[in-house]
Amino acid sequence: MKKRTKRKNRPIVFKDNFLNKILVLAIILLFVITSFSAAQPQNPTTIxxxxxxxxxxxxxxxxxxxxxxxxxxxxxxxxxxxxxxxxxxxxxxxxxxxxxxxxxxxxxxxxxxxxxxxxxxxxxxxxxxxxxxxxxxxxxxxxxxxxxxxxxxxxxxxxxxxxxxxxxxxxxxxxxxxxxxxxxxxxxxxxxxxxxxxxxxxxxxNQPPNVPSNPTPSNGSTGVSVNADLSWTCSDPDGDSLTYDVYFGEGSSPPKVASNISVSTYDPGPLSYSTLYYWKIVAWDNHDASRAGPLWHFTTHINNPPNTPNNPDPSNGATGISLNANLSWNGGDPDGDSVTYDVYFGITSSPPKVVNNQTALSYDPGILTYYTVYYWRIVAWDSHGASAAGPLWHFTTISMPNRPPYAPSNPSPANGSTEISVNVALSWSGGDPDSGDFVTYDVFCGITFPLPKIAANQTGTSHALDHLLYSTKYYWKIVAWDNHQASNASSVWSFTSKTDSTLPTVKITSPIKGFLYVNFWDIITRKLPIFFTTIVVGKIEVIATAADSQSGVDRVEFYIDDEYKATDTTAPYTWTWSEWGYFFPYRLNVKAYDCVGNQNSAEMRVWKVF
Known part of the structure; x- marks a missing residue:
């Protein structure tokens, strides 16, 4: 079997040079676009x-x-x-x-x-x-x-x-x-x-100011005072500060009379009576936004005459008014107008004008005459020629003032005289300078001060004094009173009474010569005549009588053999002789003194036993 050999991977190589160029350009374009997007904002989608x-x-x-x-x-x-x-x-x-x-x-x-x-x-x-x-x-x-x-x-x-x-x-x-x-x-x-x-x-x-409102005088008002001020209310929804332009006048398109004022009031000055006025307010905030108020109007009142002068001083019919009195009254004007006054013043019921166009509410007529009727009235005038006459007033000044009586004078006895009888009549001159007044007198007389009043309210100018003391200095004065209770006093005068040259008489009435007086402890008392002398056995009450027809008896003194034993000042004058005696003849002496120091005495020989 034939052995298969393994195939190695190889990179893809574009044989077409044109395609290589296109790939490079795409990569560069992507880089540029990416860089540009990172540096610039992205444009949003437009509308x-x-x-x-x-x-x-x-x-x-x-x-x-x-x-x-x-x-x-x-x-x-x-x-x-x-x-x-x-x-x-x-x-x-x-x-x-x-x-x-x-x-x-x-x-x-x-x-x-x-x-x-x-x-x-x-x-x-x-x-x-x-x-x-x-x-x-x-x-x-x-x-x-x-x-x-x-x-x-x-x-x-x-x-x-x-x-x-x-x-x-x-x-x-x-x-x-x-x-x-x-x-x-x-x-x-x-x-x-x-x-x-x-x-x-x-x-x-910024919102504009609110519309100006609440006008005073109110819109359409009548009978407005000619001294009225304009006022209104206004605010700003943003709380901004406001200023105002004021338009004011008699036409329905009033002119601007004030601008940029910061208060919500305006004084247009004195206005005319019975006149229709128009006004409006434009409010401005501090951002130059404005708001105009409506057109307002008002009518001023008719001119009223001044107030009738009233509340006279002196009051009408017053009497006993001072010669220095000023005249004054109340006046004024119901419209608040300035008022002046004409003053009529005299002693007839149609008094003449004595001053005009005065602003004061009083008048000084000068010094007046006693007990005279004066007539006066006031006519008030306002600044617009309207007037108001007050009623005719009158008053009576005081009578001639009372003068006090004359000071009593020409005293009798003359001031400082001596050897005046102890029975004397005081007399003086008096009277009053005001005819018709009658005068009474108070008489003060004595030897010490303050002088006692010995007669009051007597009408005559003499007063009798009886049984004065001899050789005594008397003081006296007279106070005169008229029927208006005014008084006047004289000086204090003096005189000295007649000198007392007569000795007082004095006589011893107990014991009596030719008697025997026996007193054993107030148990056995006898008084027996013995004819040839005075014998006292025990104590005895020595009694004397004294008299003085002028100054009177002042005192009686008792002596034994010139030795003072006692004094008695009231009759019967007595002294109890209780000292022991030794059957020896004593000389009893009694001395009487009158009030001016004249002295007389009586004495007797007394045999005293026990």
Missing amino acids: TTTDDQARGIVWDVTVNFNEPGGAYDYTVFGEAHGAHDGPPADAYDVLKPPAPMPPYIRAWLNDNLPFPYNKLWKDYRHYPGINKIWNLSVQWTPSDDLSPTTVTMTWSPTAINSTEYASITLCTSGGTPLKNMLLESSYSFSCPADIPQGFKIICFA
Whole structure:
């Protein structure tokens, strides 16, 4: 049997040189395409439509994404008239193409659309908007699937400012602000490998102010004060600060009278009476958005005359008014107009005008005359020529004031005189300067101060004094009173009474000469005549009488042999002689003194035993 030999494998060799060339070119083309895809973003599927303007795209913003190695991507968000927000997908939702070969950056937008529209390259929403959020995701995929990188987002603030939004902010996925895209143009962040990083682009559109409302004066109101201020209420839905333009006038197309005021009130100044005014308010926020209010109108009231002058001072019919009195009254105007006054004043019932066009509510007529009737009235004028006259008032001034009586004078006895009788009549001059007044007098007289009042309310100008003390200085004064209880006092005068030159009389009435007096302890008492002398056995009551017809008796003193024993000041004047005697003749002496010091005495000899 013939042995079969084993066949060795050999590489295929193209004998046709043309086919070899075709194979090489295919390999090179595949390499170029792969390299280009890794370096450039993939163009998404385009929408077959007309140009953007015809499609109604109002604005769009391109956000670029770069990293240091050269990887690049971009995405677009914007608004169009025909687009709508959220599901279902429409022709304005452009899909993100498949990812290229690593390394690459892949960015997409998410409008909560179902697959495959959950990753959008271009996301257009409906124009216009108030508040919108674009959800943005960025993923970095390196060749080794491990290395992080720094990704920088960039955009054009000019394109951002072409939107209707007042605020566009790049935020974290949780809403934390990162960049104000209206003012800044880039944001860099560290991006880990293969982990999508979420962001939000949050947009808030400025809303115009609310329509001005609640006008004061209310729309169509009448009888409005000519001093009224305009006020209104207005707010902003975004909480923006507001300013206002005020249009005001007498026509239905009022001119602008104030602009850019920050308060919701306006003072148009004094208005005219019985006039129809139109006004409106245009509110502006700090983003130059405005809102005009409706056209309002009101009519001012007719002019009322001033208030009739009232509440006069002095009150009408008053009496006893001071000569220095001022005139005053109440006035004013129901419309709040300024008011001036004409004053009529005099002593007749048609008083003349003494002042005009004064603004004060009082008038000083100067010094008036006693006990005179004065007439006066006030005419009030407002700034529009309307007037109101008050009634005719009158008052009476005080009478001549009461003057006190004359001070009593011309005293009798004359001041300082001496040797005046102890029975004397005091007299003086008096009277009152006011005719018709009558005067009474109080009399004060004594030897010590304060002087006692010895007579009151007497009408005569004399007063009798009896039984004065001799050799005594008396003081006196007179107080005059009129029938209005006004008084006037004289000076204090004095005089000295007649000198007492008469001695007092004194006589011893017990014991009596020619008697024997016996007293044993008040048990046995006898009085016996013995005719020739006076003998006292035991004690005896010595008794004396004294008198003085002028100054009177001041005291009586008792002596034995010139030795003082006792004094008695009241009658009967007595002293008990109880000292022991030794049957020896003693000299008993009794001395009487009058009130001016005159002295007289009486004495006798007495034999005293025991």
